[in-house]
Amino acid sequence: MPTTALRKTAYDMALENFDEAADALELDAGIRERIRYPERCLIVHVPVRMDDGTVRRFEGYRVQYSTARGPSKGGIRYHPDVTLDEVKALACWMTWKCAIVGIPFGGGKGGVTCDPKTLSNGELERLTRRYAAGILPIIGPQSDIPAPDVYTTPQIMAWIMDTYSMGKGYPVPGVVTGKPLEVGGSLGRNEATGRGTFHCITAACKHLNIRLPGATAVVHGFGNAGSVAARLLHEAEAKVVAVGDSRACVLNQGGLDVFNLIRHKEATGSLAGFPGAEEIDTDEMLGLSCDVLVPAALENSIHAGNAGKVKAKIIAEAANGPLTPEADRVLDAAGAFVLPDILCNAGGVTVSYFEWVQNEQHMTWSEADVYAKLEDVMARSFHDVLEISRTRRVRMRTAATMLGVSRVAMAAQVRGLYP
Numbered sequence: 001m002p003t004t005a006l007r008k009t010a011y012d013m014a015l016e017n018f019d020e021a022a023d024a025l026e027l028d029a030g031i032r033e034r035i036r037y038p039e040r041c042l043i044v045h046v047p048v049r050m051d052d053g054t055v056r057r058f059e060g061y062r063v064q065y066s067t068a069r070g071p072s073k074g075g076i077r078y079h080p081d082v083t084l085d086e087v088k089a090l091a092c093w094m095t096w097k098c099a100i101v102g103i104p105f106g107g108g109k110g111g112v113t114c115d116p117k118t119l120s121n122g123e124l125e126r127l128t129r130r131y132a133a134g135i136l137p138i139i140g141p142q143s144d145i146p147a148p149d150v151y152t153t154p155q156i157m158a159w160i161m162d163t164y165s166m167g168k169g170y171p172v173p174g175v176v177t178g179k180p181l182e183v184g185g186s187l188g189r190n191e192a193t194g195r196g197t198f199h200c201i202t203a204a205c206k207h208l209n210i211r212l213p214g215a216t217a218v219v220h221g222f223g224n225a226g227s228v229a230a231r232l233l234h235e236a237e238a239k240v241v242a243v244g245d246s247r248a249c250v251l252n253q254g255g256l257d258v259f260n261l262i263r264h265k266e267a268t269g270s271l272a273g274f275p276g277a278e279e280i281d282t283d284e285m286l287g288l289s290c291d292v293l294v295p296a297a298l299e300n301s302i303h304a305g306n307a308g309k310v311k312a313k314i315i316a317e318a319a320n321g322p323l324t325p326e327a328d329r330v331l332d333a334a335g336a337f338v339l340p341d342i343l344c345n346a347g348g349v350t351v352s353y354f355e356w357v358q359n360e361q362h363m364t365w366s367e368a369d370v371y372a373k374l375e376d377v378m379a380r381s382f383h384d385v386l387e388i389s390r391t392r393r394v395r396m397r398t399a400a401t402m403l404g405v406s407r408v409a410m411a412a413q414v415r416g417l418y419p
Helices: 010-025 029-035 084-100 121-138 154-168 192-207 224-235 258-268 282-286 325-333 347-361 367-392 396-415
Strands: 040-049 055-064 072-079 106-113 144-148 216-220 239-244 249-251 278-280 292-295 314-316 337-339
Touching (some): 010 084, 010 325, 072 154, 072 347, 084 396, 106 121, 106 144, 144 347, 192 224, 192 292, 192 347, 216 282, 224 292, 239 282, 337 396, 347 367, 367 396
Parallel strands (some): 072 144, 216 239, 216 292, 292 314, 314 337
Antiparallel strands (some): 040 055
């Protein structure tokens, strides 16, 4: 990785992307000033009674970046490296992401600085409920709707929904999405991010005349999004030659059996030791020649120090911010076709919207309905971004940000400035 002195924060990168799009749009200075910054940033004190009786303090955040197009929407992550700057960046990207796919939400994000792997189930529940109580004044089905993100789960969403509902005196399933089915979750939600990524890859392969059956793929990150994308690529007869997680990267040039790989990860907690594959390091995996590279881990995985080694034709960002701006420029110059995160991984928020609609209408859709609607949204959004990229002669990330920013700007302009 680059040295700390030279490294930009995620929020720096988000603003850099915004400014590039705003310049290309020649955005009105007043509108630009209004939508460039978050509307609200909340920092909450989260004291938790631990299992041993001691009280430990955590810090939590909730950022509402924009409500110009509707309630703010975005996940909550539990991770030791969560910072306010990171949450602001993620909320910023969520704003453009919701606008790109045409759903009537603004952008939000939340997080707690903690290591959930070190907490018992009881400690995790108490932390979640205390954090939920802290952000209670600003969340709600018509104001701000959280969802799962890194190291948060449907169970954690259920605890937040219950905490909110206890204060209201009646169940409010629409306050969060990504819940278990038993309390208003949507069929198809668990696969949404990976499935949306797969639909973007399919559209990109068609655009570039790459035949998906037989195409080679590398997936970096094997959580929910990465494992689903890898499985769907495998089912489409693409050859997934390498996969990596936080503990190991495995390679088989003849193609990995993704179904067995998923079972191995579930059984052992890691990709390490998978039979019939050799272990390689992360940079070696990212530098493999392939048709499709899916960065599905955390931010800044591909940076100025390793971008020059990347040889993939298509880079499908299933994670948020996996490429630094410097890496973006290197890959653009090399002719790589980058599917930016605010388009590529928007399947998650799209099906979150579907869940919210079902909750608000007291309805349940079939899995087939959810998947069909998701495919329509992702295909349409890909072509909307591609059209801007072609007509304005800009890279796909700039085109996607231009589309999102222009839709938010239009909403802000139409609504006017109060008072």
